[in-house]
Amino acid sequence: MPAAQGGIALGEFASGWARADHVPLMRTLKTSEAAALLNVSPNTLRAWERRFGYPKPRRTTGRHRLYTHGEVTALRDALRQGLSISTAVSRAREALSANTDTLVGALAGFELDRADGAMESALALRSLERSIEEVLLPSLDELGERFGTDSAPWAFAARWADGWLRRAQRLAPPPVRRLAVLVGDATRNELDPDALATRAFELFCGRSGAPALALPIGGLAGLSDIVASLSPDAVVIAGGHDSDEAVAQWTYRVRATAGPLPVVLFRRSMLSASIGAAGGQVLGEAPFGAHRRLLALVGGRLPELRDDASLAMGDHDDERREAEA
Amino acid sequence: MRPPRALRSVPLDERGVALVSFCGHCGTRPEPSALAAQPSRVCGHCGLGLVLHAGGDVAPRRDQPFLVVDATLSVCAVSAAAEELLGIDETQAVNKHIADFLVPADANAPSAEHLLTLLIEVAGGSGEPRTTVVRPRHEFGVRFRARIGSCGSPQAALLVLI
Helix, strand or coil: CCHHHHHCCCCCCCCEEEEECCEEEEEEEEHHHHHHHHCCCHHHHHHHHHHHCCCCCEECCCCCEEEEHHHHHHHHHHHHHCCCHHHHHHHHHHHHHHHHHHHHHHHHCCCHHHHHHHHHHHHHHCCHHHHHHHHHHHHHHHHHHHHCCCCHHHHHHHHHHHHHHHHHHHCCCCCCCCCCEEEEECCCCCCCHHHHHHHHHHHHHHHCCCCEEEEECCCCCCHHHHHHHHCCCEEEEECCCCCHHHHHHHHHHHHHHHCCCCEEEECCCCCCHHHHHHCCEECCCCHHHHHHHHHHHHCCCCCCCCHHHCCCHHHHHHHHHHHHC | CCCCCCCCCCCECCCCCEEEEEECCCCCCCCHHHHHHCCCCECCCCCCCEEEEEECCCCCCCCCCEEEECCCCEEEEECHHHHHHHCCCHHHHCCCEHHHCEEECCCCCCHHHCHHHHHHHHHCCCCCCEEEEEEECCCCCCCEEEEEEEEECCCEEEEEEC
């Protein structure tokens, strides 16, 4: 677990994705949700907490329990093969700590082979999506916390992670949906922490059959040709490095070619009011949840999104053109 | 008027003995209808054990102390009654060697009767249920007859203290 997660203030959310400042990663479950995932009653879950100390929930300011999704799913998997709750708890604890610790240790020691091995081990216990969200990204977060994201160890780890994600992307199955996603890459470069989440997001889209093409926000020349060729169903602005102005210009160019596409934001806060026309709905911070929400959006079954993020570009298109004129 | 009794299939083990389900913590034998209603293997009675299966001639009765040991002789489960009888805590005992808690009462017994040999055989899936005599480690003068048979899943040895 990233070190900074220990200081999360839990007051402002119920279940969903726990986030502290700049530390977005931990998915949480309410007692009823965790109990449903494990097919037990909430009372049983509380009895396990008393007897085994696992899963260990955090508390909201209202004293409600919030369970870590990773802990609950690790226990669920271990229960399927266990002879007792104790052994399942023991196995779940090991499974959770081993891969993350190994990966952090390998990357901190600049051992690429061992880092690859840690991910292989993680994949033996989890799906690719969970391995990325529960092992790879938290490990990188921990390294970022430990060394800083402007350090050489971070650069080493981020480059390895970027390469690992790209390799996984090449192994994604061929697209089966008639959907295409255009990602406006507003991250600084491959060393930007948001860039790794964006790679993971692209990977998840590709694996679910909706290929995502990432293009830099700064590249306007020839953009119309690519957009016309790709015919995207949705545009995702990923990352918070590039300015709102640059994002607005890029988005306007895309929409001028492809028409009024839905524009959603990933790992980027709402755009400023002056160019809010380019802003859209905000996907979650975690890549897997974000990709699920995007598919729901494109498929017309949008689950609840943040109310404050309900701007659609079409509503502001005319205002924007007037402003630009 | 009493409702007609319905026939139901009874699973048998490889020896042809009817399999019995029981909780690995409290030893309660759940009703088949309760098993079907509970999608997880967690005991609906105590919530602290997983439902295991063993032949009817091996399975413990409720509140009978027992332990579950895997083929590496690691303790996998300790029933509530065994916790009380042996003065150990399941959460501390799991993954430890069975010899840390129980040893053969007769150190001169032939090797085939040796507790550990029996456990390995049974946990590996071979061997009829057997009975031997054990004692708690570091305690003399206290003996228990132990019934050892196969249980699962996954396959392991069930040691019932009788």
